Amino acid sequence: MQCQHKTLPMIGLGSMVAAVFMATMGHNAPSHAVEEMPNPVMSQMSTSANLLVNPSFNAPAPFQTDACTGQIAGELQVPNGWTAYFMCRQPGDADNINRRPEYRPADMTYAYRVRSPQTALKYFNFWALNKSAGVYQVVNGITPGSVLKFSMWVQIWTSNCDINPPNSQCEPGNLEARLCIDTDGGSKFETGAAGVTCSAWMRQAAWDKYTELTLETVAQSSQVIVALNTRAEWAVKHNDVYADDASLIAIPPTATPTVTPSTTQTPTATATQAITNTITPIPTLQSLPRQLLPMLVKP
Numbered sequence: 001m002q003c004q005h006k007t008l009p010m011i012g013l014g015s016m017v018a019a020v021f022m023a024t025m026g027h028n029a030p031s032h033a034v035e036e037m038p039n040p041v042m043s044q045m046s047t048s049a050n051l052l053v054n055p056s057f058n059a060p061a062p063f064q065t066d067a068c069t070g071q072i073a074g075e076l077q078v079p080n081g082w083t084a085y086f087m088c089r090q091p092g093d094a095d096n097i098n099r100r101p102e103y104r105p106a107d108m109t110y111a112y113r114v115r116s117p118q119t120a121l122k123y124f125n126f127w128a129l130n131k132s133a134g135v136y137q138v139v140n141g142i143t144p145g146s147v148l149k150f151s152m153w154v155q156i157w158t159s160n161c162d163i164n165p166p167n168s169q170c171e172p173g174n175l176e177a178r179l180c181i182d183t184d185g186g187s188k189f190e191t192g193a194a195g196v197t198c199s200a201w202m203r204q205a206a207w208d209k210y211t212e213l214t215l216e217t218v219a220q221s222s223q224v225i226v227a228l229n230t231r232a233e234w235a236v237k238h239n240d241v242y243a244d245d246a247s248l249i250a251i252p253p254t255a256t257p258t259v260t261p262s263t264t265q266t267p268t269a270t271a272t273q274a275i276t277n278t279i280t281p282i283p284t285l286q287s288l289p290r291q292l293l294p295m296l297v298k299p
């Protein structure tokens with residue numbers, strides 16, 4: 001259509017006809033453009049709710065039962081809503097391997113260990129390590145097929161050195177962290193269970209500063225388990241984990257907007273047809289009345 005008015009004769013009356021033609025085009029073109037605008041996607045407030053209990057790891061932190069011994073342990077002070085887990089001692093393990101971590105809420109005594117006051121999660125091994133430890137939370141009421149977005153801020157101190165400020169680059173124990181989700185739920189978290197998916201391990205990026213870990217997957221059940229999972233390579237003096245500000249968001253499958261391009265593209269053909277029909281044949285010099293010829297301006 002654009003090439004048609006490039007062929008117009010550059011004479012006075014021809015320009016007038018061209019102006020009428022372009023005005024006709026101009027009238028049709030914007031309405032066509034408006035019809036092709038994408039439909040706005042409505043945000044669904046209900047899907048942005050954090051489904052976790054006590055995501056900020058606030059106190060109180062009552063004593064919990066050691067799953068390896070079945071006994072309540074004074075070393076397991078875990079913020080409400082979360083459950084501690086760790087690998088039990090295996091036959092042949094040295095005294096400093098797979099030792100039970102000590103869980104205490106981190107308070108504002110060391111403010112840089114807390115991301116949102118007043119407390120954060122803390123657990124540590126002293127001159128020891130555990131090969132798979134952390135906390136988990138069972139979450140119910142999920143629509144199967146929902147996209148799960150799990151995040152948590154984690155800070156690690158892993159060092160054999162007592163320097164100030166603490167620095168994990170000094171003789172590190174290579175403590176590292178990741179997030180996991182058991183997508184089909186269960187009564188407790190186990191890293192090797194069917195349905196468990198985990199993020200990549202994060203090591204130096206979380207040493208001595210809070211770093212956000214994220215994991216996204218799809219729920220297979222109405223119940224899922226979210227977990228922080230850590231491990232260390234060396235039984236150094238300080239293998240400490242801090243965590244704060246967790247979030248779990250579930251986006252139900254029905255919340256995904258359905259794109260139907262066929263209905264929005266239909267007006268294209270209609271607009272093209274209308275434009276074609278409004279084109280008036282451009283007069284040539286031979287077809288003009290003789291009395292108009294002297295009025296023409298020669299190029």
Ligand SMILES: [Ca+2]
Binds near residue numbers: 116119
């Ligand atoms: Ca907090």
